[in-house]
Amino acid sequence: MNTKRLYILPLAFAFAIAATSLFPSPAALAAPHAKSAAPKKHPAAAPAAAPAAGQTAVAGGAPALAARSWLLMDFDSGEVLASSNPDEPLPPASLTKMMTSYLVEQALRSGxxxxxxLVTVSQNAWCRGSGTESCMYLPLNAQATVIDxxxxxxxxxxxxxxxxxxEHMAGSEEGFAKLMNAEAKRLGMTHTNFVNATGLPDPAHKASxxxxxxxxxxxxxxxxxxxxIYSEREFKYNNIKQGNRNALLYTDPTVDGLKTGHTDEAGYCxxxxxxxxxxxxxxxxxxxSSAQARADQTRALLGWGFSNFEKATPIQPNAVVGTAKVSFGKAETVGAGLGTPWTVTVPRxxxxxTSVQLKPDLEAPVTKGAVIGKVVASSNGKPVGEAPLVAQADVERSGLMLLAWQHVTKWFGK
Structure with missing residues (x-):
């Protein structure tokens, strides 16, 4: 099925794609992303669905993209700004490797x-260089550093x-998949199940x-x-130079990651x-439907997002936005404000x-900086973010005599 492109791709993009052909070996050039070497048992999956507009708070709606599922998210808040079919579990192909790399990065951080x-390349891990899958081309039984x-x-x-x-981290790919799923659960990825570390097709391997x-x-x-590393355009290992398949890294200096993926089942992602x-x-x-389509649609979605949304500062960092009552303290109230600067992303x-929610049962002692409530920002009736409110001063606990009196007055509701 042919899909309608959202606009004509700049000539620079075509040059960038051509330039990447200078990097890989002939075998690497032929390699699709995570395509299985096994013969096909079924015909390739149908290309992406016809263009359909997504859901968004912006007047006039979101763009129509010819993809089965798509999403635009604000990084700072995690707020979904626009989406279409965002929660359907689909084959993620090599986007799976974002979780693989994330687990490696966190293991490096923790020590x-x-x-x-050094990581040893087993018979199971080794790519035979047949051009039927994406490979780093690590030699069999050789060792490579974790950073490589x-x-x-x-x-x-x-x-x-x-x-x-x-295999190095968990003893087997099956064991590693358990780590992947545990991390996915911790992050709140509720429509994901990993079976392997690569994204090679498996009916149970899905992500939204x-x-x-x-x-x-x-x-x-x-x-x-x-x-x-996610923005690096090429990497040479074993005397084989390969270019990053994310075409936008070559044409848009504001793009700095993350990952491409492709199998017959997953389409181009x-x-x-x-x-x-x-x-x-x-x-x-x-x-x-194609590598060019995924780049075109991403470029269009980013352009639409930056044109239709902007950052707003609902509350200044030093402003006191509420006063919380304090029981059994030398002071009866304490000011509430932001602990750090806060911005939200809203339709332009x-x-x-904003609405302020303070803890109703606050008791002394209260330490300056302690969280005593939150502030919620909304735009056009829809929540767009929230931030903790912290005490703007210390409140010491009352002395014995005052404390006794405060207990009596609280008991009688005075």
């Missing part, structure tokens, strides 16, 4: 792994790298667009030391992050309203 640790493996997963989308690190955006947000937030003028947006495109030009 469970070190960058120079990580680059091989992110940039080269190596199935061999993903399997090797899975919303879940993949949650994962992308976690990578950007938690893996600050390693996140720049892309998770992207872009930061412009202090606002970062995350996009997910699932099951579209729409006013923001």
């Amino acid at each position: 469970k792994l070190k960058k120079e640790d 493996i990580l680059r091989g997963i992110i940039i080269q989308s190596g199935n061999d790298a993903s399997k090797a690190i899975a 667009a919303r879940d993949l955006a949650i994962l992308a947000r976690a990578i950007i937030r938690d893996s600050t030391e390693y996140y720049p 892309l998770v992207t992050s872009s930061k412009r003028n202090g606002m970062r947006l995350i996009t997910v495109i699932l099951n579209t 030009g729409q006013p923001v309203q």
Whole structure:
């Protein structure tokens, strides 16, 4: 099925795609993302659905994208700004490797792994170089450092790298999948089930667009030391140079990640992050018809998002927005305000309203900076974010005589 492109792709994009052909070996050029080497038992899945507009708070609606599922998320708040079919579990192909790389990054952060640790390439992990799957081209029974493996997963989308690190960390790919699912549950990915570390097709291996955006947000937030790898355009290992398949890295300087994916079952998929003028947006495109279509649609969604949303500051950091009653303290009240600067992302030009919720049963002692409530921001009747409110001063507990009197007056309701 042919899909209508949202607009003509700039000539620079065509040059960028052509340039990537200078990087891989002939075998790598032929390799689809996570395509199984086994003969096909069924015909390829149908291309993406016809263009359909998504849900959004913006007047006039969201763009129509020819993808089975798509989503636009604000990074700072995690708020979904627009989406279509965001919770359907779909084959994620090599987008799976975002969870594989995330687990590696967190193990590096915690010290469970070190960058120079050596990972052995087993017979099971080894890619034979047949051109039927994405490979880092690690030699059989050789060893590679964890940091090279990580680059091989992110940039080269190596199935061999993903399997090797899975076996290194969990003893087997099956054991690693259990770690993946545990982490997915911790992050709140409620429509995801991982069976392997690569994204190779399996009927039980699924993820939703919303879940993949949650994962992308976690990578950007938690893996600050390693996140720049997601924007690297090429990586050379074993004398084979391969280019990053995320075409937007070559044409849009505001894009700095994250991952592409493709199998016959999954179609062409892309998770992207872009930061412009202090606002970062995350996009997910699932099951579209071609590598160019996933780039076109991502570019269109980012352009629409940055044009239709803006950052707003509902409350200034030093403002006292409420007064909480304090029982059994030397002071009867304490001011409530923000502990850190707070912004929300709202439809451009729409006013923001706030409502304050303070703890009703606050008792002394209260420490300055302690959370004593929250403030909720809404726009056009829809919540767009919330932030904790903290005590603006210490409140000491009353002395014995005053404390006794306060207990008596509280008892009689005076």
